[in-house]
Amino acid sequence: MKRYLDFNATCPPVEAALDAVAQAATEAPGNPSSLHWAGRAARRIVDDARDKLAKFVGCESGSVVFTSGGTEADNIAIHSVLASAQSGRVVCTAIEHPAVLRPLQHKTEQGLDVVFVRPDKNGIVTAGNMIAAINDDTLLVCMMLVNNESGAIQPVHEVAEYCRNHGIPILVDAVQALGKVPVNFQQLDVDFMSLSAHKIGGIKGVGALLVRRGIKLLELTPGGGQERGRRSGTENVPGIAAFAAALGEIDFSSFAAMRDAFEEQLKIQIPEARIISEHASRVTNTSLIILPGMDGETLLMQLDLAGFAVASGSACSSGKREPSHVLMSMGMNESMARSSIRISFGPGNSIEDAKALVAALVNSRNRLKGMAGLAV
Ligand SMILES: Cc1ncc(COP(=O)(O)O)c(C=O)c1O
Structure with missing residues (x-):
């Protein structure tokens, strides 16, 4: 799907x-x-x-x-x-x-x-x-x-x-x-x-x-x-x-419930995850998360294979992968800045999508940790 x-x-x-x-x-x-x-x-x-x-x-x-x-x-x-x-x-x-x-x-x-x-x-x-x-x-x-x-x-x-x-x-x-x-x-x-x-x-x-x-x-x-x-x-x-x-066709505030469900589940299932700007006033469709120790780009590809289209925080410029300048400017080190994923909800999404994404992230995390020989 x-x-x-x-x-x-x-x-x-x-x-x-x-x-x-x-x-x-x-x-x-x-x-x-x-x-x-x-x-x-x-x-x-x-x-x-x-x-x-x-x-x-x-x-x-x-x-x-x-x-x-x-x-x-x-x-x-x-x-x-x-x-x-x-x-x-x-x-x-x-x-x-x-x-x-x-x-x-x-x-x-x-x-x-x-x-x-x-x-x-x-x-x-x-x-x-x-x-x-x-x-x-x-x-x-x-x-x-x-x-x-x-x-x-x-x-x-x-x-x-x-x-x-x-x-x-x-x-x-x-x-x-x-x-x-x-x-x-x-x-x-x-x-x-x-x-x-x-x-x-x-x-x-x-x-x-x-x-x-x-x-x-x-x-x-x-x-x-x-x-x-x-x-x-x-x-x-x-x-x-x-x-x-x-203009005015999409009410982005209507995606707050999905974003909140995603973040709530994420905190339960992957407690080490960090939500960026969680305590700032944010638009209600966006969740930028850091999964420490995991490479955002690798994660993005795994999620892609599972059917999810999300963004990694890093931008690709002239073939060279740069860590997110936004996260770097917030004082994060390069490895943290490279372990980010941005999820942005919109028309057609559901709470079920939000929950399925958390499940896919858990899978990816377990697989990547398994490959690295770490305890899950
Ligand atoms: C904040 C911001 N400014 C400018 C742009 C560029 O807009 P466009 O894709 O229409 O050139 C984008 C697109 O991602 C954006 O997010």
Whole structure:
């Protein structure tokens, strides 16, 4: 039996999104920049989707720039602020997604002082530590709303307020927050916010950057001047339609019972397991666990053979397996950071899946310990 428990990696498209793709592709086949009826039909779909997204996340329609996903949205914001900067500071959390960390690492090579603020033992980067790192030279602050590995909700409100009062631009990566916690651009009053469609049941390769009115964006890929000159390239009309259709379709809070059942069983059956960010405020679908002495990647493969799709905390980059930078930044050693598994629940999962996963983990643990000649 196949069980998908990796919804933070991607959430398979919901039915409404698939319907929207089919409808947009067949009923509005034109290019939204074309003036004829077919183009106008496509334009209407993009405009309607923009209005719906804007309403959903509390911003003006003019603030929405559709992109190819969260990665592009993060990059546009970062490069727009830092394009011509040769010195100055950027303050960001050490637990950001590589979509933020990588472009900022490039900026350090260009002479910028990038400060990566580490989380506490619960996986929270405190507002106090973020604010303490901000100085008079700070050009940009980057802080994610929800961490993709631990699910820990970060205190963005306080940092955003400080930035606003001091006139410092702030980018909030809300890719893992959308659909899981309330997201309101105007209330948060930030300069940039990045979103991705495939985390909420849209399709892959679509996202949005929300931009405060009046901020000029750098065109990363100059071209036809779509999105009011802010992001060139013919719009992904079916994908954008699916993004709007998926909004609000999934209530991620409804998976709390499964996550809690999983963690409760895990603690009984594998007492040495550790649950990361257990005592922090977390999104209700995510459980990041450490199984000391076991290699996360090996475990992942064993679970895969048993039909479970979960994630290991370590990321694979250019063929080299790196331990999770999130866990390392929490002060864990490499072997602990490599023994993590992330389970993220979503539509179609049940409490039975949660219990079956614990049973499979017990099996794997016993097998691996048996192979190592240890007492089970
Ligand atoms: C926090 C966060 N930011 C950005 C991204 C990148 O989004 P996309 O896959 O749409 O490029 C992800 C995807 O995993 C993410 O979890």
